[in-house]
Amino acid sequence: MQLFLDTADVEEVRTGVVDWGVVTGVTTNPTLIARAGQDHETQVKKICAIVGNVSAEVVSTKKDDIITEGRRIAAWHENVIVKVPMTPDGLGAGKVLAGEGVRINVTLCFSVNQALLAAAIGAYIVSPFIGRLDDINEPGIELIKSVVAAYRQQSIKTKVLSASLRNPIHVQDSALAGADIGTMPFKVLESMMKHPLTDAGLEKFLADYRKTQEPKPVQSDKGAPAR
Numbered sequence: 001m002q003l004f005l006d007t008a009d010v011e012e013v014r015t016g017v018v019d020w021g022v023v024t025g026v027t028t029n030p031t032l033i034a035r036a037g038q039d040h041e042t043q044v045k046k047i048c049a050i051v052g053n054v055s056a057e058v059v060s061t062k063k064d065d066i067i068t069e070g071r072r073i074a075a076w077h078e079n080v081i082v083k084v085p086m087t088p089d090g091l092g093a094g095k096v097l098a099g100e101g102v103r104i105n106v107t108l109c110f111s112v113n114q115a116l117l118a119a120a121i122g123a124y125i126v127s128p129f130i131g132r133l134d135d136i137n138e139p140g141i142e143l144i145k146s147v148v149a150a151y152r153q154q155s156i157k158t159k160v161l162s163a164s165l166r167n168p169i170h171v172q173d174s175a176l177a178g179a180d181i182g183t184m185p186f187k188v189l190e191s192m193m194k195h196p197l198t199d200a201g202l203e204k205f206l207a208d209y210r211k212t213q214e215p216k217p218v219q220s221d222k223g224a225p226a227r
């Protein structure tokens with residue numbers, strides 16, 4: 001499963017991609033862009049300069065407007081994937097854009113049928129949301145399992161991107177369910193690498209190493225048995 005960051009923060013992207021070498025893509029949405037405090041185009045271009053596979057979401061809601069906005073966003077950078085909402089207009093516009101060679105991510109997916117519709121327009125990615133289903137007392141991970149199973153059964157190539165991941169358990173469960181990609185906030189990525197036994201083990205190894213570096217006490221010959 002590829003690990004994506006769900007962020008519009010350039011420093012978080014740089015850390016995950018360049019410093020740690022574990023992140024291969026980014027998803028953004030209007031909420032995250034607003035949080036970054038920059039205009040959409042500037043922020044997406046900065047992120048595209050660091051990593052491929054950057055989902056940038058349209059804010060238009062009518063088919064023709066989504067097509068126009070999607071073309072504009074796709075022209076920003078070759079790494080851009082245009083994110084459209086799971087609505088009739090979003091699907092219709094996504095189909096046109098996909099036909100023009102634009103990679104499409106259909107977002108806000110909450111059912112297997114919606115995932116089938118995303119595949120039907122030739123979407124590159126579908127984004128089922130786990131956390132928001134958990135929020136309403138429906139187990140989100142079951143949706144990932146079902147979408148993966150349906151896509152396998154139907155030999156569908158659209159990638160399943162497990163989204164709205166709120167904790168490290170969501171990440172490992174998505175991988176076990178067969179998701180192609182998991183996208184997560186930076187703090188969830190950080191929490192994936194934490195384990196108390198790793199910290200304790202490293203501390204012990206370093207303490208033992210330091211002991212080997214300490215000067216050895218000088219041995220006196222006095223009293224040593226004759227050879």
Ligand code: G3P
Nearest residue numbers: 006027029131132163164
């Ligand atoms: O990738 C979608 C994500 O941004 C939604 O996450 O936590 O707001 O449900 P959340």
